[in-house]
Amino acid sequence: MIPEVLISRETLTHVGLSEAKATELWGEWSNWPTSGIRRETDADDGGLEMTFIDFIISRVTAVNDITDESDLQWRACLNACGIDVQLQDTIMDTHFKYLRLSESCLYWVKDTIKMRYAELEAHIRGSSRQPSVSGRQQNTPGTGSPESWASTSASAASRDIPPGHTVLFRATNQAHIAGLFDEPSDFSGFHGRFYFTPDYQVAEYHAYWAKKRIGQLGTVAIVRLCIPNTARESLSAPDIQKIFWPSPEWKELVWRSRTQRQLPSRLEKYEEAVLVVGTTSRKPHSFYRAIKSWDEVTEKCVLRAGTSVQGHPSVQYVFSGGKKGRDFLVKNGAQNIRVFPYSFIPKALSFMKRGRGFKL
Structure with a gap:
């Protein structure tokens, strides 16, 4: 009741x-x-x-x-x-x-x-009800592994993608759709950011997990953001930065951000960038606080796509929560943002198992 x-x-x-x-x-x-x-x-x-x-x-x-x-x-x-x-x-x-x-x-x-x-x-x-979501989702999550289920939102999210765009995703519950602003995390220890993934598989895995936990009343959605390639390519350093595992800079940036330590001047460029593209980290904040130095960050700290350590390293697009980052998203993403209620249907081969993505 x-x-x-x-x-x-x-x-x-x-x-x-x-x-x-x-x-x-x-x-x-x-x-x-x-x-x-x-x-x-x-x-x-x-x-x-x-x-x-x-x-x-x-x-x-x-x-x-x-x-x-x-x-x-x-x-x-x-x-x-x-x-x-x-x-x-x-x-x-x-x-x-x-x-x-x-x-x-x-x-x-x-x-x-x-x-x-x-x-x-x-x-x-x-x-x-959110204007961008048609109807409420009342289905209950299926049993079994994620590989034995597919989402109806997968096919919906693959339609009407404008050509020449970078397609990004994130999972959220419907009550928080308006609040896509994240707490400080991987690439910023003190300022909120907007985090998205270009890999639908990653977003779906998080959506499935959220739906299992939220229960029948709650509605989980996958947000799809399409950024024109021309807008993304117009960004140049210092406004765009890229940082990936296993570079020492990635290890240090993640460790300092997760433990909210001051960044040295050589890493401040990531804090100031409009967009940072890089490998997603894993493990709780307490893990990073427990290690003495960034050089103790190992491959186990890398989040991988899929349901195990066998997947490829997950990549995230992290937009600044400051004025420049917000202005960039409003100008280049607001017209092409869609929200798809997440639901699933029994299927022998799911979207997740095939590991498809949207790379245009």
């Missing part, structure tokens, strides 16, 4: 908490102290406010995180968070182990809860 009230006990179980954890948190929320930080439902006194989603996340993730490959330790962490067994099984699905291990346990717990909460909030407020 879909909750009718956003701030409710029912919402706690909807976002994936066990009955026991939901009872515990709802009891704490309902018996909030009369002094100090107020709840978002309390009268505004001009002081600090605790939103319901921040309350959930803060209480659920107040446990030791897990970053290694032990399934037993991941289960223990999920249990400590109070995650429902059904959602635990979804997160621990062996078909997504490669992607799951690219981040920590608490990262996926927060990501999943936030997705479910955002979709429920949009549903309750009647604002979940």
